Amino acid sequence: MRRFIIKLLIFxxxxxxxxxxxxxxxxxxxxxxxxxxxxxxxIPGCEALFLGSxxxxxxxxxxxxxxxxxxxxxxxQSLYHDSRILMRFAPILPKLKVVVFxxxxxxxxxxLETALESWRTFFYRQYYGIPANxxxxxxxxxxxxxxxxxxxxxxxNQIFYFIDALLPISAKGLLxxxxxxxxxLPNLSANGWMPCEGAWLPIDKTGKYFVEQxxxxxxxxxxxxxxxxxxxxxxxxxxxGITPMLVTLPVSYTYxxxxxxxxxxxxxxxxxxxxxxxxxxxLNYFTDRRFGPEDFSDPDHLNSKGSEKLSxxxxxxxxxxxxxxx
Amino acid sequence: xxxxxxxxxxxxxIVTVLYFLLPHRFRWQLLLLxxxxxxMAFIPAYILILLVTIVIDYFxxxxxxTPGISPKKKRTFLVVSIWSxxxxxxxxxxxxxxxxxYDAVASFFGWNLHxxxxxxxxxxxxxxxxFQSLSYVVEVYRGKQKAERHxxxxxLYVMFYPxxxxxxxxxxxxxxxxxxxxxxxxxxRVTDGLKLMLWGMFKKIVIADRLAxxxxxxxxxxxxxxxxxxxxxxxxxxxxxYCDFSGYSDVAIGAAQVMGFRLMDNFNRPYFAKSIAQFWxxxxxxxxxxxxxxxxxxxxYAVSRKIKSDRVCLIKTEFLIYMIGISATWLLTGLxxxxxxxxxxxGGINGIYLIFSLGTQRIRQSLCKAIHLKxxxxxxxxxxxxxxxxxxxxxxIFFRASSIPDAWYILTxxxxxxxxxxxxxxxxxxxxxxxxxxxxxxxxxxxxxMELIHFIQRHRSIRHMLTExxxxxxxxxxxxxxxxxxxxxxxxxxxFIYFQF
Numbered sequence: 001m002r003r004f005i006i007k008l009l010i011f012x013x014x015x016x017x018x019x020x021x022x023x024x025x026x027x028x029x030x031x032x033x034x035x036x037x038x039x040x041x042x043i044p045g046c047e048a049l050f051l052g053s054x055x056x057x058x059x060x061x062x063x064x065x066x067x068x069x070x071x072x073x074x075x076x077q078s079l080y081h082d083s084r085i086l087m088r089f090a091p092i093l094p095k096l097k098v099v100v101f102x103x104x105x106x107x108x109x110x111x112l113e114t115a116l117e118s119w120r121t122f123f124y125r126q127y128y129g130i131p132a133n134x135x136x137x138x139x140x141x142x143x144x145x146x147x148x149x150x151x152x153x154x155x156x157n158q159i160f161y162f163i164d165a166l167l168p169i170s171a172k173g174l175l176x177x178x179x180x181x182x183x184x185l186p187n188l189s190a191n192g193w194m195p196c197e198g199a200w201l202p203i204d205k206t207g208k209y210f211v212e213q214x215x216x217x218x219x220x221x222x223x224x225x226x227x228x229x230x231x232x233x234x235x236x237x238x239x240x241g242i243t244p245m246l247v248t249l250p251v252s253y254t255y256x257x258x259x260x261x262x263x264x265x266x267x268x269x270x271x272x273x274x275x276x277x278x279x280x281x282x283l284n285y286f287t288d289r290r291f292g293p294e295d296f297s298d299p300d301h302l303n304s305k306g307s308e309k310l311s312x313x314x315x316x317x318x319x320x321x322x323x324x325x326x
Numbered sequence: 327x328x329x330x331x332x333x334x335x336x337x338x339x340i341v342t343v344l345y346f347l348l349p350h351r352f353r354w355q356l357l358l359l360x361x362x363x364x365x366m367a368f369i370p371a372y373i374l375i376l377l378v379t380i381v382i383d384y385f386x387x388x389x390x391x392t393p394g395i396s397p398k399k400k401r402t403f404l405v406v407s408i409w410s411x412x413x414x415x416x417x418x419x420x421x422x423x424x425x426x427x428y429d430a431v432a433s434f435f436g437w438n439l440h441x442x443x444x445x446x447x448x449x450x451x452x453x454x455x456x457f458q459s460l461s462y463v464v465e466v467y468r469g470k471q472k473a474e475r476h477x478x479x480x481x482l483y484v485m486f487y488p489x490x491x492x493x494x495x496x497x498x499x500x501x502x503x504x505x506x507x508x509x510x511x512x513x514x515r516v517t518d519g520l521k522l523m524l525w526g527m528f529k530k531i532v533i534a535d536r537l538a539x540x541x542x543x544x545x546x547x548x549x550x551x552x553x554x555x556x557x558x559x560x561x562x563x564x565x566x567x568y569c570d571f572s573g574y575s576d577v578a579i580g581a582a583q584v585m586g587f588r589l590m591d592n593f594n595r596p597y598f599a600k601s602i603a604q605f606w607x608x609x610x611x612x613x614x615x616x617x618x619x620x621x622x623x624x625x626x627y628a629v630s631r632k633i634k635s636d637r638v639c640l641i642k643t644e645f646l647i648y649m650i651g652i653s654a655t656w657l658l659t660g661l662x663x664x665x666x667x668x669x670x671x672x673g674g675i676n677g678i679y680l681i682f683s684l685g686t687q688r689i690r691q692s693l694c695k696a697i698h699l700k701x702x703x704x705x706x707x708x709x710x711x712x713x714x715x716x717x718x719x720x721x722x723i724f725f726r727a728s729s730i731p732d733a734w735y736i737l738t739x740x741x742x743x744x745x746x747x748x749x750x751x752x753x754x755x756x757x758x759x760x761x762x763x764x765x766x767x768x769x770x771x772x773x774x775x776m777e778l779i780h781f782i783q784r785h786r787s788i789r790h791m792l793t794e795x796x797x798x799x800x801x802x803x804x805x806x807x808x809x810x811x812x813x814x815x816x817x818x819x820x821x822f823i824y825f826q827f
Contacts, residue, residue, distance in 0.1 A: 011801065015808060077662070141332050148332060156813045245464045 026146035032074055033127040035068040036192050039070070043191070044258035046070045046093045047322050050192075051082040052102030055249045060100070061303045062191035064311035066319045068095075073102070076120055083223040084130040085235055097322045098243045100314075101233060104300075105211075105251070107260055107284075108267050109218035110228045114135055116217070121147050133225075143266040150324055160289045195304045196297045200252075207254025215260070227270060234278050238242040243321050246271055246282045249312065255299040283317060285310065327367035329577045330817075337364070338581060341487075345585050350508040354482055357505075357585075363485035365450070372449040375414060376485065376690025382410045383459045384480050387473035389781050400467065407463045415456050418448055423665030451491030453662055455484050457616055462498045464620060471498045476572035479505050488581040492614035494573050494592040501589070516525050518789060519583030521804070526576025533772045534569035537562040539760040540769075545726050553743040555759055556736050563726050564719050565773050568597065571610065595780045597718075600710040602679040605718060607643040613662075617655050626651035648684060651739055654675050663725070668733055672724040679717055769816050 040046070049070035050060040056073030072085055079101075086099055113121050113134045122142035124130040124237075126149060132138050142147045147155060190196055230246075237244040248271075275282040286290070290313070295306025302310060327333050341360045348356055350773035366373050386407035389399050416424075422443040432439065461485070465471035474480040499649035519725075534769050551559075582589045592611050599605035606614050629647050638646050653674075660673020661797040681763050699706045720737065757763060779788060792800050 003512075004516060006512050014805070018812075073483070140335075146383070151817060153817070159809075159813060 019158070022159075023146050026150050026155075029146075030190065030305075031127075032121065035126060035188055036072060036074070037203065039188070039190060039192055040072065041092070043068060044072050044093065044288045045095050046099040047095050048100065048318055049089075049093065050100045050102075051077070051085060052100075052249075053104060053107075054194075055104050056100075056102040057114065057194045058297070059249050059307050059310050060193075060314070061193045061304075061307045061311045063189070063193070064308055065315045067097075067322045069196075073192075074115045074184065075119075075125045076112055076115060078110055079107055079226045079229045079233075080133055081112065081124055081130060083233040083236075084124075085128065086233055088128060088130060090240060090242065093135055094118075095254075096240075097241070098224050098245060098318050099233075099237050100245050100247055100318070103248050103267070103271055103296070104217050104244050105248075105264060105267065106214040108270065109220060109222050109232075109263070110226070111219070111315050114217075114219070121148075131209075136268050149311065152254075182263065193307070195307075196236070197304055198297055199294050199303060200296050200298050200306075202252055202255050202258070202293040202296075202299075204216060207252060208258040210255055210299040211258040218263070223270075227274070230274060234274065234280060238278065241303070243316070245321075246275060247314070248282075248284045248286045250285040250292075250295070250302065251270050251300040251305070252293060252296045253287075256287050281315070281317070287312075290319045306310045327364050330527060330535075333367065334503050346511050346788055354478055354505055357486065358478055358482045359442055360684060361482065361485040361490060364487040365485065365490060365511070366765070369447065370452045375418070375449055375452075376627075379411050379414055379456070379459055380481050380484050383463050384474070384477055384485075387463055387480075388475065390466055391473045392822070404463060404467045408460060411456050411459055411463075415452060417444070418446060418452055420584075420661075420665050435500060436610070447545060453495045454495055455490060455496045457613075457662075459484055461495070461616060461620065470630060471502070474498075474529060484742065486582070488578040488587075489589055490576070491575075492571070493610075494578065495590060495616050496588050496612070504587050507586070512586070513582050515586065516584050519580040519585075520581030521789065521792075523577045524579075524580075524807050526573040526580060528811055529569040529572075529576065529776065530573035531811050531815035531817065533776060533802065534566045536765060536769050536814070537566040537569070537774070539765070539816070541566055541726065543760045545732070548727070548732050548739075552635055552739045553570065553741065556740050558759070560719055560723055560726075560736065560740070562769070564722055565776075566713075567722065567725075568593070595783060597715055597777075598711055598780060598784070599714050602676065602683055602705060602712055605714055606676070606680075613659070617659055622651045622655040624650070625654055645685065649681050650702070652680050656680070662682055668724050668727055671730060672732070674722045675724060679721070772810075772814070 045068050047067040048062075048065060048068065050056055050062075050071045052059075052075055053074040054073070054075040054077075056077075057075065060071045060073065072089070074081075077085075082101060090096055090099075111133075112118060113132055118137070118314055119142070121132045122140065125132065125143040126146070129161060131143070132140075137143075138193055172182055177257045179258075214297040264286075271282055272281075291302070291306055291309065295309060297303040327337065331678040334755070337360070341356070344356055345353055362373060365376065386403045390403045392399075396649075399814040415806070422445065425441045425443045429440060431437075462471065462474075462480075465745055466473050474483065477504070482505055483496075483498065486496075486501070541559050541563045544555050547564070548556065572593040579589045590612055593612065594608040596605050599608050626647050629650050630643075633643050636643055641649075656673040656677030658673070659676070660670040663672070671770075694700060723736050724733045726728075727736060750809070757766065761769065783790060792803065810815065
């Protein structure tokens with residue numbers, strides 16, 4: 001058995017070396033999570049923080065706010081992660097006065113850990129130190145290893161590019177598949193906002209499709225837990241003298257025409273109840289007529305033009321709070 | 327838990343190391359615990375179903391060996407055991423299929439009685455461990471196996487994790503006694519087992535899962551294709567299902583071998599078979615021998631006792647018995663694979679092949695003699711291999727298609743548009759089937775590599791060949807396989823095809 005173990009270790013040594021190199025190299029890959037963290041650390045004087053999913057990521061442009069602010073929204077981010085991000089990073093933002101929680105149509109019935117993009121949960125663990133809520137996911141190796149997180153494709157790409165660099169010019173490119181060496185760099189501005197250019201032709205069935213996709217991930221069993229996360233966030237904010245604000249972002253009429261009215265009314269009732277209970281403001285732009293098709297890049301995401309419009313409107317609400325503390 | 331998952335990458339070494347560290351008397355407990363954990367990684371509650379069948383079969387076998395038991399009572403215990411096991415299989419696997427067909431018949435006849443489907447997820451490996459349990463009680467009934475008195479050992483026989491979810495379907499005479507044997511660490515045996523696992527993983531992750539990309543695209547929407555894409559997808563499926571299933575079997579057999587257990591071989595280079603009968607003696611051997619021993623032979627014997635004359639309606643009795651036995655066996659084999667008429671038709675097609683093969687044996691032999699084919703034995707051999715491969719491919723169309731109309735469409739459009747030959751536009755069409763040019767090359771080369779291995783294996787064991795080579799050559803081969811998996815594997819944790827059975 002000793003002979004076997006020695007031979008096995010010698011055999012595995014080069015494999016471990018390759019994996020270790022891949023682990024180090026993949027740790028340097030830029031993604032939206034580590035990029036946002038680095039940007040946030042550059043703004044210690046941040047006074048307003050925007051959280052939320054891709055709706056928020058594209059909607060809030062801090063450039064149009066009077067006070068220094070940062071967009072900490074990210075694709076498919078849930079209320080659990082919003083809550084934990086606030087608790088995690090508020091201590092490094094001593095001047096934080098306002099935190100904005102976007103409440104989308106699906107927010108109270110959505111859980112990232114059971115959705116199609118549940119793999120993002122491991123990015124929160126690796127880059128923000130926010131563990132999964134689900135205990136089974138906490139034991140997943142993707143919480144600790146970049147190789148496991150990015151997967152075999154990333155390793156093979158690294159190895160192909162390394163070999164490709166050694167090949168003669170005539171043979172270069174033979175090994176490479178279509179992908180680039182690194183993941184595409186996140187298209188983020190210095191204050192965390194993701195610009196999205198282009199208008200979109202409002203087609204009713206596209207809006208219907210988007211609503212159906214959201215209905216596929218919405219589950220009533222997540223309602224209580226999401227409300228609990230929201231409560232915790234509000235209470236945490238109030239304890240630290242930060243003013244929480246709940247905002248529902250605008251959507252196109254092709255989207256709002258196809259929602260389940262009972263779900264929407266339930267969501268409204270709960271949100272307004274929370275706002276009454278904690279004496280905080282709720283701003284609902286869901287069917288705001290100031291936003292037309294030219295402001296959207298798809299049925300429920302604002303483009304750059306719409307983002308500027310919303311940011312200017314919201315600035316009028318937030319600015320007095322920061323200035324006067326009201 | 328899948329063999330091609332990160333969880334198994336940790337599970338297997340931990341269990342194996344603990345196995346060799348523990349004293350022999352505790353090893354069965356470790357394996358049983360590990361097997362429970364392995365099974366519960368899917369849907370934990372389903373282990374209760376397994377427990378119920380284990381308890382029923384365990385006590386049925388012991389009761390069958392009660393001293394002085396009458397043959398009638400003994401048969402009663404056997405029937406209860408078989409019925410209860412099959413009932414579980416029926417409820418989870420076939421009930422919804424039964425309801426759908428009943429509804430179709432009911433609406434045709436205008437009946438008002440409607441039954442709702444259950445829509446429950448099939449427990450993983452249900453068909454496999456059910457058959458393994460059934461073979462145990464039948465062998466005890468026949469007196470060929472003593473009933474296992476140790477409940478833990480019997481449970482382990484049913485749940486042994488390497489072969490729990492997709493076989494090989496073991497016989498009690500082969501496996502049960504091995505749990506009592508003390509397996510010492512043996513360098514050669516352990517390394518051979520690991521090599522087999524590595525080869526199995528290569529077949530599954532590099533070949534099968536890569537081919538699956540094209541197969542899924544074409545068979546997911548067959549009406550969108552004609553000609554070469556259909557042919558390519560069908561041939562790719564032939565190799566996909568082989569690499570998937572034999573890959574799984576290799577990992578299962580290798581994992582068991584590392585710990586000292588000998589499981590039966592499940593595949594023996596089936597695509598080199600020279601006849602359909604030979605193909606089925608080389609493909610999923612554990613299942614075909616199971617059906618032979620527990621369905622075909624008893625049924626044929628029972629039918630032969632009913633027929634007294636030499637001929638029935640001008641058909642020789644022997645041939646008639648064979649026809650009945652084969653038809654029933656292959657329809658059941660098809661049904662075992664899945665609750666869909668496509669599987670039944672697939673089974674029926676194979677039955678027809680076998681009946682036709684036996685029925686026309688003399689005619690074909692005369693034809694070969696007349697055209698002097700035996701003067702060209704190599705050509706004759708490869709002609710037979712090619713024909714068998716083609717017939718198997720045609721049957722696989724029904725196995726893979728989602729429905730009978732889809733299968734019929736594929737069959738009738740395979741050669742459409744080919745009269746214009748293999749033009750570049752055909753190649754362009756092939757590259758739109760989900761794989762890049764590199765991906766298609768890797769798929770073709772790896773199939774070629776695998777078949778080269780099989781070709782060499784006709785006369786020599788690859789394992790022995792490697793043992794004779796210097797260490798640097800052996801390790802180069804192993805590293806090639808490992809890095810082949812890392813660089814060219816498809817890691818979508820795609821389930822093994824036979825898991826759904």
